[in-house]
Amino acid sequence: FYGLLGFSGVILLYVVLTFCRQQLLLLVSSKAASQLTCDFFTHVLSLPMPFFLKNKIGEITSRFEENQKVTDFLSDIGPQLFLSLFTVALYLSLMSYFNVALTLVTLGFVVLHIVIMGVVSPFLQRAYKDSFEKGSASQSYLIECLRGLSTIKMLAIERRTRWEWENLYVRYSNAYFRSLTYSVSANLASGFVANASEVGVLFYGGGLVLRNQMTVGELTAFIFLIQGVTAPLMKLVMFWATFQETLNAADRLNEVFNEPPELSAEEARTRTVVPPLRGDIRLEHVNFRYEVESNAMFLQDISLDVRCGQRIAFVGRSGSGKSTLLKLLLGFYPPLSGKISLDGYNLMDAWLPSVRAQIGIIPQMTQLFEGTIQENIALAKPGAPLSEIMEAAQLAMAHEFITALPQGYSTRLEVSGANLSGGQRQRLAIARALVHDPRMLILDEATSALDNETERLVMNNLEERFKDRTILMTAHRLSTVRHADLIVVLERGRILEQGSHEQLLTRKGLYYFLHAQQTEE
Structure with missing residues (x-):
């Protein structure tokens, strides 16, 4: 036993x-x-x-x-x-x-x-x-x-x-x-x-x-x-x-x-946290190419001064460098040479998250995520009250179509927002950029999927809401930018001409040619 x-x-x-x-x-x-x-x-x-x-x-x-x-x-x-x-x-x-x-x-x-x-x-x-x-x-x-x-x-x-x-x-x-x-x-x-x-x-x-x-x-x-x-x-x-x-x-x-991060631990400690932006921008002889070994220069000798509260529009043919310039302003890529300053702070010496958190950007390609419309709009400001989300949606002319959906702001989006139209996705992206009340706006073909009337209403709302803040924009549709304080015409990575809508038409340069083409169409 x-x-x-x-x-x-x-x-x-x-x-x-x-x-x-x-x-x-x-x-x-x-x-x-x-x-x-x-x-x-x-x-x-x-x-x-x-x-x-x-x-x-x-x-x-x-x-x-x-x-x-x-x-x-x-x-x-x-x-x-x-x-x-x-x-x-x-x-x-x-x-x-x-x-x-x-x-x-x-x-x-x-x-x-x-x-x-x-x-x-x-x-x-x-x-x-x-x-x-x-x-x-x-x-x-x-x-x-x-x-x-x-x-x-x-x-x-x-x-x-x-x-x-x-x-x-x-x-x-x-x-x-x-x-x-x-x-x-x-x-x-x-x-x-x-x-x-x-x-x-x-x-x-x-x-x-x-x-x-x-x-x-x-x-x-x-x-x-x-x-x-x-x-x-x-x-x-x-x-x-x-x-x-x-x-x-x-x-x-x-x-x-082994790939080095965007900011090393040492850089994160030593770089300057940028205080609330006023919106002054200065570019001094900026040159840039995507591949250092390449001979193709995407931006060449770009110099520009932007004052707080100005509306600056970048126009030009496809591939002229408009979107690339905006990416440099966000610090996505360092310039090959030259200097970019925001409110006097050298962008390459700034802690980039402190800069990007203050800028509302609407990119060309709208990226939405799985989740509700409310969650997507509040992506940059988790826990934002519904009232703020609705206010941002109203500025983006999105509130009406959202409330028409069976579940309203609680409607779940499919991957990349496949259950919405291109214009609806773009308006959600605009609302998302506005909900955290940015100090500066960057609109990269932000209204390209909107009809003329909706685009006009959205731009009017932005002009009124951000009248004392800097707005940078790119557009192929010149009617979008005609009221800008300064229109910068880019051609093959260079500034070809700049001025107001009326000044550029008077000079009869590339802007005049592009405007004439669109007017005929």
Whole structure:
């Protein structure tokens, strides 16, 4: 009875310890995964805009998936790898107690295992890297297709799109298959070496038994111990492939972690927090290009003085540098040379979040997020009272269509606001820029999706509400900017002419030509 009770106690203890071990591994794994993913996302948010020009969204999102590979290895496979190495060392020590010569024979086969891992490693690394790159390309294309699904259907190019994606996916599958082939080949070679080691020890040990240099019992025990060496060694080879994949995953994560943030910790401490803006802007001989190595200059020798409360409009042909100039004013990109000042503060010496938080910007491309209309408008001011949100919506001429929806401001938006029209999305973006009462407004083609009457009402509201604050705007539709205090005409990144609407028409330059074109239309 006591023997049975003791045996039951041992089993119960084993179950409890196994459960505790699994729970501990799960806890460590989840904590490590959460911490690594949070750190990665935090770093991505801190990166400057040029990083996102160089990297596709699919490449960035695929790196998020690499976090799981690293944490799985650290929390599960890593400890098993350590235990396997410890087990091999322990069993080799026991084997040397029985027979040193046989132990040396076994060590020879251990060296063969190490050689196999060394030979396969570079092939595995290249295969996993190739697999990742092709998988990222496939995922990037898939994300683009899902985002532009309406365009694909409008152009009736579903078949061609499917072929292109299948081509990318087949390349990824082939690359992944190659990595599996190398891994399986290494495992097979390891299995062969393990069996060969047992046969070799059996033959050599049998000779020792025949010469009375070893007993049958010792040989049997030795062969049993070999099982304790070969099994962990085969695990090591299997884990080695996973280790190579984890190394590649860590390298890909480090590629992002090694990217310098928009503001380093030192810069964040030393840069000036800009007080409430008046709206004075000065650009002194600003030059800029997106790629430092490129010869193509997007902005050349831009000099401009803007006084508080002025309405400044930038016009010109597509690609003339209007939107690029506004991005520089927000500090998204540093100028190649020259100086940008806000209220006398050099933008490159300012803590950029303190500047951007005071500017209301309506970009060309309206980005809405999943959630309610109320949440989207209050994005820059979480917890804003509904009265303020409604006031901003009224200024943007959005209140009427919002209240006409069944759930009003509680209406949930689909991805990118797909359940709204382009004009409705644009008006929500305008309301979002106004709700936190910005010190300065930047309108980058902000009313391009609105009809003329709605545009006129919105602009009148903005003029009245922000009459003592600086407003910068770009527009192709010149009727939008004709009442600006100063119209700056850009051509190929240069200021070609500037003045009021009437002054520019009198000069009969590019502005006069663009105005004449639109008047005829």
